[in-house]
Amino acid sequence: MRLGRTRAAVAALFTFLSFSAAALDQAAVEKLAADDNDEKIAAIAALVAEGDPQASSILKQAAEGEVEIGGKKVEIVMNNRVRGRIAEALSALKLLSPEKNQRLEAVRALAGGADAGMLPLILKAKESEKEADIKAQLELIAAGMQIKSEDKAMRLSAIRTLGESANPNARGLLTEAASDSDEDIRAEALRSLSGVQSRLVWGEWLGLAFAGVSLGSILLLAALGLAITYGLMGVINMAHGELIMIGAYTTYVVQGFFRNTPLFDWYLLAAVPASFLVAALVGMVLERSVIRWLYGRPLETLLATWGISLMLIQAVRTIFGAQNVQVENPAFMSGGIQALSNVVLPWSRIWIIVFAAGVLIGMWLLLSKTRLGLYIRGVTQNRDMASCVGVPTARIDTWAFGLGSGIAGLAGCALSQLGNVGPDLGQGYIVDSFLVVVFGGVGQLAGTVYAALGLGLANKLLESWSGAVLAKIALLVFIIIFIQRRPQGLFALKGRAVEA
Secondary structure, eight states: OHHHHHHHHHHHHHHHHHHHHHHSOHHHHHHTTOSOHHHHHHHHHHHHHHTOTHHHHHHHHHHTTEEEETTEEEEOOOOHHHHHHHHHHHHHHGGGOSOHHHHHHHHHHHHTOOOGGGHHHHHHHHHHOOOHHHHHHHHHHHHHHHTTSSOHHHHHHHHHHHHTOOOHHHHHHHHHHTTOSSHHHHHHHHHHHHHHHHHHHHHHHHHHHHHHHHHHHHHHHHHHHHIIIIIITOOOOTTHHHHHHHHHHHHHHHHHHHTTSTTGGGTHHHHHHHHHHHHHHHHHHHHHHTGGGGTTOHHHHHHHHHHHHHHHHHHHHHHHOSSOBOOOOOGGGSSEEEEETTEEEEHHHHHHHHHHHHHHHHHHHHHHHSHHHHHHHHHHHOHHHHHHTTOOHHHHHHHHHHHHHHHHHHHHHHHTTTSOBOTTTTHHHHHHHHHHHHHHOTTOHHHHHHHHHHHHHHHHHHHHHHOHHHHHHHHHHHHHHHHHHOTTOSSOOOSHHHHO
């Protein structure tokens, strides 16, 4: 009984496909079985041009290697070129889908380039499209295809359409048209190109500003811990970068515990405190065992902490290997916000900016509103007087160094969301961290904030003009000249260094 039903279903399916082929251009369907690949591609374009949803069934059959024509199965010889055209055609046919997500997917697939034979379907989809954002993208795709037409009037119309766009792809198409041999085409393309560029410039400035703030927030996270260990305590800690690295590897380990659980997207809730605690403990051990005996001897402290940094790097290589490890972003940090047509703000960067602001506020509250913060400020301003009134200065040194090290661990946790984690991760931030603290003013947290954001914005602005290497050199030269003119940095120098 079940076998009979199965045969009936198969027969009904074959009948449906036969009717589908009949409803479509029969000549185009037959050409799918042609020996010439150009004929097959022309047949695919003809089926797409009809815009009939039944074409999807025929093309899917063709992709599998056979299609039913006139009630008979005909084998089709495929190659990568034909398969690629079929994939494009199936994407294009989704433009007629009632589901918005499928239409968006089709538009994104066609935005990278579409066969000229798909133009009729794109125009048909554009006329019936109700969603403004999809319609605008279809207009741009159609204009990009029409601008290559041999019809001069069609090309001029396409150039005017592109001239009203704020999409960066339109600039590339118009730039190409601006070198055309036809004077009318060239003049219209230049006018349209000028309009597009004026609209895109605002997006480029917004993108630069966001990139600068993003870099500034990363520099701030990396330098906040150093602002305590160096700015407030006067310790030149060359192992600060390795404390950042320890925070990043702690995040990697915590991620491993959550990987095969339904709570994976929330592993950062555990990784943030874990990276702080592990880095803080390492910093406190470092202060108790080495740095405590070197206060007031900056050269010896520098050499000792540099040696410790090498030991920490080698320890991590021994435990985790020399290769970089990958820390995956949670779902809420994937993707971004399309602020303008040429500006996408990644969620990972946005959350790191928010995280840096939260760490800064937390640090300010701790230093200004808690007993520990009062003790740290008292020891910083007058160590002898603080000791006379009963403040345990040696213990406060340990807690303050642990606080600075823990914040470095938080910086490592944030950096793990932006790229791979490796043993040399911290080496790329130690110099920049010192520059931020010195430029902002040693012992001044407000100066650290202004310096981090200022250097981040200046770096991205210079990069857009001269490239990354020259931008770094220019900033370094500027800071050297600035410190020579104003050794105290942006703000007046305060702290233990004054008494020394």
